[in-house]
Amino acid sequence: xxxxxxxxxxxxxxxxxxxxxxxxxxxxxxxxxxxxxxxxxxxxxxxxxxxxxxxxxxxxxxxxxxxxxxxxxxxxxxxxxxxxxxxxxxxxxxxxxxxxxxxxxxxxxxxxxxxxxxxxxxxxxxxxxxxxxxxxxxxxxxxxxxxxxxxxxxxxxxxxxxxxxxxxxxxxxxxxxxxxxxxxxxxxxxxxxxxxxxxxxxxxxxxxxxxxxxxxxxxxxxxxxxxxxxxxxxxxxxxxxxxxxxxxxxxxxxxxxxxxxxxxxxxxxxxxxxxxxxxxxxxxxxxxxxxxxxxxxxxxxxxxxxxxxxxxxxxxxxxxxxxxxx
Amino acid sequence: xxxxxxxxxxxxxxxxxxxxxxxxxxxxxxxxxxxxxxxxxxxxxxxxxxxxxxxxxxxxxxxxxxxxxxxxxxxxxxxxxxxxxxxxxxxxxxxxxxxxxxxxxxxxxxxxxxxxxxxxxxxxxxxxxxxxxxxxxxxxxxxxxxxxxxxxxxxxxxxxxxxxxxxxxxxxxxxxxxxxxxxxxxxxxxxxxxxxxxxxxxxxxxxxxxxxxxxxxxxxxxxxxxxxxxxxxxxxxxxxxxxxxxxxxxxxxxxxxxxxxxxxxxxxxxxxxxxxxxxxxxxxxxxxxxxxxxxxxxxxxxxxxxxxxxxxxxxxxxxxxxxxxxxxxxxx
Numbered sequence: 001x002x003x004x005x006x007x008x009x010x011x012x013x014x015x016x017x018x019x020x021x022x023x024x025x026x027x028x029x030x031x032x033x034x035x036x037x038x039x040x041x042x043x044x045x046x047x048x049x050x051x052x053x054x055x056x057x058x059x060x061x062x063x064x065x066x067x068x069x070x071x072x073x074x075x076x077x078x079x080x081x082x083x084x085x086x087x088x089x090x091x092x093x094x095x096x097x098x099x100x101x102x103x104x105x106x107x108x109x110x111x112x113x114x115x116x117x118x119x120x121x122x123x124x125x126x127x128x129x130x131x132x133x134x135x136x137x138x139x140x141x142x143x144x145x146x147x148x149x150x151x152x153x154x155x156x157x158x159x160x161x162x163x164x165x166x167x168x169x170x171x172x173x174x175x176x177x178x179x180x181x182x183x184x185x186x187x188x189x190x191x192x193x194x195x196x197x198x199x200x201x202x203x204x205x206x207x208x209x210x211x212x213x214x215x216x217x218x219x220x221x222x223x224x225x226x227x228x229x230x231x232x233x234x235x236x237x238x239x240x241x242x243x244x245x246x247x248x249x250x251x252x253x254x255x256x257x258x259x260x261x262x263x264x265x266x267x268x269x270x271x272x273x274x275x276x277x278x279x280x281x282x283x284x285x286x287x288x289x290x291x292x293x294x295x296x297x298x299x300x301x302x303x304x305x306x307x308x309x310x311x312x313x314x315x316x317x318x319x320x321x322x323x324x325x326x
Numbered sequence: 327x328x329x330x331x332x333x334x335x336x337x338x339x340x341x342x343x344x345x346x347x348x349x350x351x352x353x354x355x356x357x358x359x360x361x362x363x364x365x366x367x368x369x370x371x372x373x374x375x376x377x378x379x380x381x382x383x384x385x386x387x388x389x390x391x392x393x394x395x396x397x398x399x400x401x402x403x404x405x406x407x408x409x410x411x412x413x414x415x416x417x418x419x420x421x422x423x424x425x426x427x428x429x430x431x432x433x434x435x436x437x438x439x440x441x442x443x444x445x446x447x448x449x450x451x452x453x454x455x456x457x458x459x460x461x462x463x464x465x466x467x468x469x470x471x472x473x474x475x476x477x478x479x480x481x482x483x484x485x486x487x488x489x490x491x492x493x494x495x496x497x498x499x500x501x502x503x504x505x506x507x508x509x510x511x512x513x514x515x516x517x518x519x520x521x522x523x524x525x526x527x528x529x530x531x532x533x534x535x536x537x538x539x540x541x542x543x544x545x546x547x548x549x550x551x552x553x554x555x556x557x558x559x560x561x562x563x564x565x566x567x568x569x570x571x572x573x574x575x576x577x578x579x580x581x582x583x584x585x586x587x588x589x590x591x592x593x594x595x596x597x598x599x600x601x602x603x604x605x606x607x608x609x610x611x612x613x614x615x616x617x618x619x620x621x622x623x624x625x626x627x628x629x630x631x632x633x634x635x636x637x638x639x640x641x642x643x644x645x646x647x648x649x650x651x652x653x654x655x656x657x658x
Contacts, residue, residue: 067554094557107548111335111570121556154334170552 006076007178007210008064008097009040013073015056015063019285031285033059035234037073038311041178046204046211048225048242050218050257052281056234057214058102061180064212065097066090077178095125098171102183104163108155114141114166115151121174137173144169144199161192165199172203180212185220197224218261222246227318230254233292234284236311240319250314250321252297291324299325339574342650349646352639359636363456370449372400372419374411387414418446420453420606429622439624441614447624450606451632457607458636461522461591462584468526470580473533474569480534481541482564491534498531504590511599518601521594525587536579540572574651581644585637592633608633 015034018027033056041047049057062068064075066082074083082093101107108117118137122128128136138148144165155163164184171179181200185193201224203209215221221228221242228245230238230253238251249255256278279296282288288295294304303324311322333341344350367387368375377384377394386394400417416437418424424436424444432439438448480491507524514520544550544567553567592609594600601607608629615625 062551065555067551091557091559094555097555099552099555101548101552103548107552109549109553109567109571112566113334120553120558124557124559124562167552170556174556 005042006040007043007078008212009076010037010064011074011076013037013039013060013063013075014071015059015068016071029285032056032234032287033284034063034070037234037236039064039229039236039239041210041212042226043177043210044204044208045226046213046224048221048228049212049214049231050216050221050228051231052257053216054281054284055231056284057216057231058182060231061099061182061212061214065099065180066093067099092125095121095127095174096176097178097180098174098176099180099182100164100167100171100184103187104160104167105155105187107167108163110155113152113154114146117155117166118151118169118173121170125174127174137169140169140173141166143172143203145195159192160188161196164188164192164196168196168199168203172207172209175207176209178210178212180214182214183216184213186215186217193220200224218246218257230257233282233287235292235322237293237322238320239311241317244317244319250319250326251323252299252326253293256296291322299323301325339647339650343646346646346649349642349649352642353646355635355639356643359455359639360459362452363459366453366456367414369414370416370418370420370446370452371414372398372417372422374413377411416446416449416452418449420445420450421604422446429618431622432624438628439622441611441622441625442618447611447628450611451608451629454606454608454611454629455632457518457601457605458588458591458609458633459584461518461525461607462587464522465525465529465587465591466580466583468523469529469583470533470576472527473530474537474576476530477534477537478541478564478569478572481538482545482560482568484542484545488538492538495531495534498528501528503528504593507590507594508597508599511594516599516602518605521591521600525590529583529587532579532583533576536575537572540575541568544568544571575648578644578648578651581640581647585640585644588633588640589637 013034014032014036016030016032019029019031020026021028035056037060039047039060049060051057059068063070066075066085070083074081076082077093077096082090085093112120115134115137118140119133122133122136134151137151141148141150146162146165146169150158150166155166158166168184184200185196188196197220200211204211211224213221213224225242227239228242229236230245230251232253238245238249238254240250245254246258249258278298282292282295288305290306291297291300291304291309294300297304301324307324309322309324311320313319314321314326343353362369367373371387373386373394375385375387377386384391384394400413418436422445424440424446426444427436427440428444429442430436430440430444436446436448438446438451440446441450476491476494480488506528510524511520514524550563550567553563558567591600591607592612595607595609596613598613601610603610611629612626615622619626
């Protein structure tokens, strides 16, 4: 894969959380939230990351931003290895990479007004002169569809959608190149979801942003992504271009997810018969041997219980699948 | 949502607080007490607030005039029509002895009676309010500073720093604080400053635990993560994002702390380890009464009521603020 065209790429990334037990807090086991992940986000593109809750999506997003320290593996930003950056270099890198959180009720400090929330980044990095900050923030707020008059108000005075707009304004205030959107619309009303998604798409076009778009909602991901990665128990099981993955899913887990999308028009038989969701996602602390999906997999064979499949290129359309039987 | 009518966090807390009428009344009692403590000399003392002597104005309460020293102005100006003086409502200083009325019961002259040296009890109580309140506030101030700093460091950095500070807190908690204070005061000069310091350095554990817990909780919040993602330094996150959000429960506990410190000071003074004798404090007045308690009820009742009312009011205010900060608590 070409490191130069990619804004962010991740090689063999692992994030394990130790499980401690007993009075001496001895490490007895690990929660493998992110395990051997390979991922690449191209400049100006959006990679959707889907999976059930508890599959390690958010942990992957935070680890890529170095908000969490990776256990192993490498993270590259514009070709530069940022895995081992010291705190001072990391702070200046923060300008380039930002995050939008799932819950707009928790991501804004309740004691700060909108003006200081949105201007926090520019005052930390001093990218805008003091006397121009008011005007700058007003312009940012305009860009996300809010009036400049909201600057003196506090987060609790806004609806979820408006709060998410404030959070987006804060995220783009430093003109980042890469933004991790962690379920940015999951906490919002369906009517507001489309507005926020369109706002994110507009901003992407205008500023040439690259997104890692995390969601459990496949319909949302389909709408925004160029490439979709499917995550199951800390591992990426399939990556494919957006249209491909919906029209022609390869991995049995992807098939299961897609068949579970409720759609009014299609009938059950058109949907592919009985292949709806079966079983539940396991705990990350208790991952099955071999292919972690084998207890739920309709295609599972003996080899799946022993050997972990690697993510391998399948076909010419840029698809990679991690399955023994595809 | 109205335009331009933005209410911040503390405005909302205050609106919620006002709904609890008992706490609201207690709050004004505390304010009244604080005003009494600040303007003690205008309320009780043997020097006039304003003195007019043949057209010349004097303000003996605020300014010390050498020519007036040693003159009892109460006797001099009683019947002079050209010159007059306005005295505080209680015309006795807390330390002056009236040997003609020793252990006098409350009457029109000494409103709350006198003690065994003929000192006016009300005057001593008014001046004692300043000492009791300032000991409470300064001691808790010291405890808060130590507790917030240690709790914040432990909660923010975690790891072995948190381990060390948590063990220190646990060791401190195992000491019976009152006897620790008595022991320390036995070896130091008995002054109100030493009492403030001793109560302060033995009383920070509760605040430290509270702040540590709040910081551990706040570390997990998205807005602290967002601040990290923006590239904030540690001190910015601690001071701008975590401390303001951890402060409300700390202030509630501080209110209870002031009440506790006033009680400790009263107990110390009662035992004779408190303020040095001519200085008045509520506990010290009660301690003077030990020998005469069978007939001089006013020596126990009034300062006792003052301590009771102040401690109760502070606890009510603390309770009210706690409910105002977290309205869910009230509904239990």
